[in-house]
Amino acid sequence: MRINRLQLVNFRQHADTSIEFGTGITGVIGPNGAGKTTILEAIAWCLYGTGAQRDKLETIRFQRAGERAQVKVVLDFELSGQRYRVNREMSRAEVYVNDDANPVANTKTGVNEFIQRRLGMTRVEFFNTYFTDQKQLSVMASMKPTERAHFLSRVLGYEKLRTAQDLVRERRKTILAEMSGLRAGMPDPDVVARTLAEAGKRAADSARLATERRRVHVECDAAFQQILPRWAAAQEAREALQKTTGEMQVAETEERSLLARGERIGADLNEIVQAGAELDDLRLRTERLPALTIELQRLDSLYREEGRRRTLAEQSREIATEIERLTAKKARIALAPEQEETVTLALEKHRATLEEVEGKLEARRTEWVRDKQEAQTKRQALLRQHGDIKEQLRILADLGPDGACPTCSRALGENFARVVESLTEQMDALTSDGKYFRKRMEELDGMPEDIKALDEARRTAAQEVGALERQLAKVQSAVLELTGVARELTDKEERQAQLVQEIAAMPEGFDAAEHARVRAQIEELTPLAVRVERLAALAEREPQIRTEYDEVAAMLVAHRGRSQELRAALAKIAFSEEEYLATKVEHERATGAARVAELQRITAEGELRAANASADSAREAATELAKREEKLSALKRARRIHDELDRAYSDLRSDLNAQLRPELSELASGFMAELTDSRYSELELTNDYDLTVLDDGVPKPVISGGEEDVAHLVLRLAISQMIAERAGQPFSLLVLDEIFGSLDEARRHNVINLLRRLHDRFEQVILITHIESVREGLDRVISVRYDEGSGSSRVEESAPSDDLAAALAGLPVLEPIAAAS
Template sequence: QEAQTKREALRQQYTEVKHQRDRVVALGEDGACPTCSRPLGGSLHTVVEHLEELIETVNVDGSYYKARVEQLEQMPEDVHQLDEKRRALMLEVGTLERRLAKVQLAVLELGTIVRDLAAKRQREVQMKRDISRIPPGYDPARHAEVIGEVDRLTPMEAEAGRFQAMLDREPQLRLEQTRIAQEVMRVQSMLGTIRTRRAQISFTEKDFNDLKAEFDRVRVELQESKVAAARAQEQVSGATAALAAAQESAEELKKKVAELEVLQTDRRMHDELDRAFSDLRTDLNFQLRPELSELASAFLSELTDARYTELELDDQYNIVILEDGIQKPVLSGGEEDLANLVLRLAISQMIAERAGQSFSLLILDEVFGSLDEARRFNVVELLRGLQDRFEQVILITHIEPVREGLDRVINVNYDADRGCSVVTESEVDAIDADPDEDAESTWPGRTPEVLPRVAAESAERTAGAGA
């Protein structure tokens, strides 16, 4: 166990020493000594060697303890004791070696310290010698004189420095002067040549001014030509765009003209159709109105017991009732309903006659509301007379007495308890009554014949509900 502990300690020591060695090498001579923290200076190589020796010693000890740990696992007791003694001696040797290394390092540092001390002692002697040369006492006047002399000489020193710089530049300036002189000579030679050539040219100032004026005029004309060309180009672009727009408008006009021709053709056709339909309507009115008026007059006479015998229709098919050949100015509500009813019956009969066959169904909804009892009877009798034209006639009414003159009665009542309408069929006693029985109290002039194809639906409203 002790060998293992020593081995672990050596591993940690190896890591620390190696880190110190690497750090010292990285910092160089400016780095601090890991022992005394002073700058290494010239002792760098010695310290590095010492650290490497220490690393080697730790490696050796580590190898030993590694082998020792392996041996102790199977070593006899006596050998183990001897090995422990050897290990103790090795530890003592290692300790002594480390102390020796420290002593050697201290000796090296002692030499450096001795040299520094000798240098400082020499400096001390020199300073004492310089101090001894200074005359004793303090002379303020001399001090002021020296300060004044320094102030006077300081600008001169600056001026001397400037002059010295100029003197230093003298060779370069002389070279520059020579170059400039050569350049001046070259320019003078060129100027002489130019003057000679000018003298040879027969060109006066007036000619120059004329030529310059001509040049300016041509330049102005050129500029104006450029402006005119730009304007012309703009006009060409505008004209091109206008031409394209005109062509597009022309194409659009052609399309519109074609559409107009089609529309005019359609209009002529529509005008012809309108005239044809107008003529047809006029002919139909001329042919149908008298016949409708005649049929409606017959129905009206029958329903009013010949009180009103004439009913006419104007151009707009408005109803006009004549009484003794004179137009009745005001119609009561019942008379107006009766007139509308006979007109609808007349139209239905005319359609049936023109069709050449009887219609299967005629439905009348609430046509008895404004009629008195006699006219109600007349309406029912009139419907009986239309049985050859209509196979079935359905009356929808709330008038209870009407049901006694019909063949079949279907009641639609609202059942409040069930929340819905209930349809039932009632027996009509009047249909099966004795022919000798007097029924004048209900239907004046009613005959006992049974209506074979007339049925009615009687819808009765109860309180709060409708059917």
């Protein structure tokens, strides 16, 4: 494979980049973050599509481009003499061959499949052969021994064996699971066989029993059928007997009732004949009854009037008494209105008198009380003054004439006697006044006579007012009563006049004896009149009764004839109750036996069906068991085959791995010697796929970081070469991203030299690095830098170092470029 041209539009930091690639060693050089690895990523994405980019697909669009800006990568490459162009965008892809106008594939899946087919490798395989990703170089160092073996096995394609082995193991697991499932669900063969035998026996027994029961049922049914006609005849005869007997009884009852009716009618006719004479006599005797009845009605009426008159007279008497009482009362209170006037006047006068006496009494009493209080107050004041002077005299007596005046503090001296005298005089005057007021108080202590007289006059006046008020109340109630009494008296007098009138209008002449006599006569004649009526009615109905009598006689004759007929028919019916009962018992027995036999037959048939069903299921279980046993032995065979296959794959992988290590060690050792200028000529891959550098055949326990990088690089190159040799197709491309790690300059030159020497195998090498000095020794340099203004990567081809020849001159192992390309 050879890459010719690559175009990137809005792919990550590359807004618009075009790169022409040639053969030989192309260096893609630029500082960190310039967009170098992005170029490789674009190649991978263009070929393999989604999944080959570093992050999620949405992150690849150039950040400064619009949301809908087109993202595109176009890659031109050659392979086995054919030219290809792949166009890939976010949502579409196309591939053209040899500049053909029409694409050979124009869908994303179509392009992916086409490329994978043409390159003969998957995306993963591609990355492990053509590409050595940044960071991939030392990836083995961080792995555990098994992971390393696994990795190598994967990159060299041995992994297919592991996948195949995994498939074999997976299948074996399924087989085992199936086997254990089969075993778990498989019944015990002994149990199945026993069940089958038992079910067969049960079915045979049931069949025998069912045949026997069917035979018994047929026999019982025949016996039942045989008795049926006899039983029907017996029932028929019994029914006929019952029917005729019933009819007989009806006819006899009818006959009896006709006879009774005839007798009743005959009696009526006799009565009619006898009634003829009696009727005339009775009619004569009851002739007066209507007149008597009218008389009784008149007397009854008079009797009722008499009773009413008595009631009214009683009422009239009561009213007369009442009128008398009311008249007396009216006369008693007739003067009440004049009395009311007189009493009112007297009351007003007495009230005035009372008011006047009360006024005087109040004034006098106030005066008396005031005098009393005045005398008391004055006396108390005198008593206080008397006490004070007495105290002063006592103090003076204590002080004596030499003492100092208690008021002015001067010596009393000759004033002492004068002061004592003056005070004594004052005391005497006070005592005399005190006595006067005490007397005055004693005088005022009892109520004065005039006040007593006034109080008495007030009480008398009040009593008179009270009496007059009571009298006025009485008179006023009499005035009110007078109107009511007058009205009531008028009402009673009117009612009395009405009663007198009513009593006067009532008829007279009620005779009680006559009334009793008439009533007795009517009571005697009434039953006779009833009999007259009955006999007259009988006589009236005579023709009709005679006709009825004739009809009953004719009906009686007819019924007697019918009874005779029925009796004859009854005699003809041949029925014996004993015979009937015997047939009934026989029929019931046959019915019961037939029913039992039928039930037993049905039960036996049911059992037969159940037995057949269990025999069937036992047979099915046996068949199923046989099938499962067969399947189980097939699975056992398959398991044996898969066991063997698994072993074979393991052996094969061990063999391949055993061969792989020495081969890889040899290739890597050759590269190592070249890169280290034969300082180290041996690189061994241990059992754990650990890299060990040998110095003169002795393993070096410690190697420098740079030496370790060299070791990893040579191993990676050895792997690439090995893959290329085994792949069997021209693997002319090698892409190495930042493989120098910590190699010193001389070693870096050696790497380039080595790559140059591998030119026959890898005609196109793309070397990505940020180390500027590597330019020297390259066939072509593509510079990549970040342009701050546009925020995108700028790519341009620059010439390798001018003093390349000079630089190379110092490196003995480096071959001339011209020769290499």
